[in-house]
Amino acid sequence: MSAGNAEEVVVGLDDSLPEPLISADADEAIAAEPARTASRLAREYRILHQIVAGTHAGISVMDTDLRYLYINPRMARMNGLPAEAHLGRTLREVLPGVHRPDAVLHKVLADGKPRELVGTGHTQVDSPYERREWRVTYHRIEDERARIIGIAGIGLEITEPRQYLHGLERAHQRMALLDTAATSIGTTLDVESTCKEVADFVVPGLADAASVDLFDEDRPGHRLHSEPGVMRLRRMAFTAPPYLAKSLARLTDLEGFVEYDASSPLRTRLESGLPWVHNLRADPTLPGDDGGRYARRLAQYLAAGVHSALVVPLATESRQLGMLSMVRCAPAPAFTREDTAVAQELAARAARALERSLQFAREHTMALELQRALLSEPHLPNPNVETATRYLPATDGTLVGGDWFDILALPRNRNLLVIGDVMGHGVEAAVAMSNYRSMVRAMAAAELPLDEVLFHADRMVAESGFERVATCLLALGDPYTDTVTYANAGHLPPLRLSPAGDTELVPVPAGPPLGTGLGGYTTVTRPGLPGGTLIFYTDGLVERRDEDIDTSLHRLTRLHLRPQDTLDQILDAVLAQLTDGPARDDIALIAARPCRPRQS
Template sequence: MSTDHDGAVDVLDSAAAREYRMLRHIVNGTNAGVAVLDTRLRYLYVNPRMARWNGIPAEDLIGHTLAELSPHVHRSEGVLRQVLLDGQPRELVLSGRTRAASAFERREWRSTYHRWEEDGRVFGLIGVGLEVSAPRHYLRTLESAHRRLTLVDAAAARIGSTPDLDTTCAELADFLVPGLADVVTIEVLAEEGAGRARPLKGVLRLRRAAMAAAPELLERVRAFGRPGAYIDYQPGSAIPRCLETGQPIYDNLASDEAFRAAAPQPERVAAYRELGIHSALVVPLLASGQAIGTVSLARAGDSPTFTHEDIKAAQALAERAAVSLANARHYTREHTMALELQRALLSEPTLPHRDLEVASRYLPSGTGALVGGDWFDTIALPGGRTLLVMGDVMGHGVEAAVAMSHYRSMLRTLATTGLAPEEILDQADHMITMFGFERVATCLLALVDTSQNTCTYASAGHLPPALIRTTGGTLLLPVPPGPPLGTGFSGYRSVSRTLQPGAVLLLYTDGLLERRDEDINTSLRRLADLALPTGAPLEEVLDTVLLRLATGPVEDDTAVLVARVRRT
């Protein structure tokens, strides 16, 4: 029996040893960290994975608490003590930094703790955990990217609503405060020769296009330079460095020395400190690799410092805004050039005969369209007659302005030949087609004969003239419509009507009436319903017409001409 008994013991001992070796192999080889803590939360055992996480040899961990050896790792000891008290397993998330090297600035672990007890006696806790730094980092990256996209989408609806550069900059600055900063200024590259005297060598001069700040800071921040002011930046300061490298420049909790180096001028540091500014960020405004300017963001008082996510968000918004700003700058330059060219080409009309009063007005559009090819003219002819011209070249921009000049000169030349209005249009259409003009134009001619109190009209696809009568009301005059000039179809007809002294003849281009959301017939009815005192000076008549009809955003240029036969 003893032999059998001893054999059984050997078998049991051998099975226990194998089980122990198997369990030890599993615990030592697993990717999970395993730790056994005593009732005072000191390590009794850690497996190799747990030791590697801590960056401390296993034997050096024994007898110490996590807080003693890894003070930068957060773990709720209150929860662990609750597990010791009631025996209910609990899951914890640990986060922070240990002594071990890691690709993640912030590491995270998810662990479950069980109470270790035998025969009613509590010996401590057993914890098993996995590091989740990589998936948590990935998740945060996705969430951050989603927030940035949401921010950029929101900005798209608020930034770039007009083709005006300064307005776009103001929209961007207002969007950034208070979401990303307490103070925002936007500077753009200044035009050559801008400002008073030329800046010193090495000094960069920029124009402040926009500024925004928290309400309690706004008035004091304006002392640094309001929108429209030119600011000189010392060599090596933050904004010149940002423009030179094309990369963000930021400084959190900056020292006075760092602020002096980054500021436009060193003497501003005291004012920055008085405002409580502690962190600054500058991001470039780049479009197709070309610098437009910079966005400067600052945080003050209790606001947190800038994070890497803040920098990415600011960059994304600057990239989005830079596209609008580049378009706005292009529009501003082309619009200014076209408008100057048009003004040069659209010289003042010649004087009519003394028996005819004339007044005119030209209004460029206030929207994104470039300057158009609208024109008007008054040409005094023999026999006391005056030819009134109103025209509109198709399209906008420099080409339209140049085409307008050709049309205007051609009609002036043809008017001196003594041709009737319909014949002038026929000849003009033939010549334009022969010369190969690429832009057609509508045109209305009105030949006023003050000796007969008549006016003869001919139209090349233009809107009808209007007569503001002395008896009250406005009459739209039906004129046989012909094809626009430049189509080669010709076939124009004229119609003559009485023009009583005192009545006001109104010629105009479509910018006066047309609206995107309104049918042209509705617009013409608004004109027909217009009631004006005909005895007022013609400039006042023009003002009233524009006040009542040119309402809301005008999407095309507007030319208006009024004429009146003097009473004898």
């Protein structure tokens, strides 16, 4: 745009401002020395004009109604309009796209104190910036009689440096966001919790609403297609403020699922690993959407107030897991390239956390199924003893452990009760449990003394190089002698419930755990307890963090149990009184007592 030339500016100034504005003593000086004063004033005027016309600052003069009396060439160029287009008009009339708080200028006129303010908006000049900014200082103008005749403004455009500072600030915010993500996402090994952490993290910092959708791993046949040509994902997490949650939740295809057919551009992006950004206001349609299905969905988003969408694949180096979807509503701006870059980095970190969670879930499921399969094998004692068992896997996200129990019917109506706990968790612990269980069974079937059963099991494991040590307690009940013989490899002592309802720990000397190769096991025989109940357990029942084991064991002796109850009821009562909240470790229990003679 062309700006006013020097002559245009001079005419505007001469026509608009009285002479005293140039020199307060002009009248008196002209009366004394007319020729010399006139020459000096002309020289001063030329100097002032060169300064005002050549400065990089925009200069304007307005009357008391804030109508332009003068603007310098720089101001004309910044506004994209010639000088004469400003004269006699207000800023709003000349440049309606520029915002300036005129109340500040009226305060300058009222009290004469200079003030600085920032104006923002758009002028008639093309600019690479979405919004321009100017910093202007305003001064009140008075004549020689101290009459207020207007206001002068001197300002510079600060768009570029402010954009630079804004860019640095945004970069710092992005780095802070990504740093926070490292400690906020993946704090547990639970898949659903991790998905919820991802959705909660990006709202409201990066989006107004967000969802995390994963391929349906529980149904491999539906991982890619629920119908021919349709890709199906399970909605794992959704976060939105209440005003958005209800309207956006209705856009899910099926309860708990979202589906995309071959016409969806989002599916194409997901399969290629690229992000998808869409400004719904600028383009409410989707290319390739022949049936109009996705156009209708976009219309629903618009009706809910959504104007911008960003979808980023959740993928690791080995496979695709799903996608992170985000939307924005007014007054938030549309998603930018910077937002996309941040979202991709967040998605990469989230995908790694989800991969760990999914791997954990697979291992946990595998170990739990293995453990349950092994523990569900038939284990019936001789008819002279009744038993009940319980197995509770840890519920705090820990991998399933190697707890096990067994009940073996031996010749001469004897019954061997076995309970053990393999060190560690996961599939390896479950496999180790199976090995220990098989060894004890084999040697017990050979009718070896209990201390020799433990000795040979310890030696075989130690010599094989197997690194999973285990505790194990054996209890052999003999109805002919009415005794119970014990052998212990580092396990906790059993609990005895008397017919009167008293509880006490049975003192059983403990040798080293199996697998250490140390040996040194002994047996001890205690009297039986007609009508009483023996309870065997693993450490998950009693151990507490930061608590001495003796204190934990003493808690067993304070249980309130009813000896006349069934064994299942007794075990339920034990669990109810000793477990409060998620279990930190697996718990295995056996309850056994002699059968009551049948009434004739």
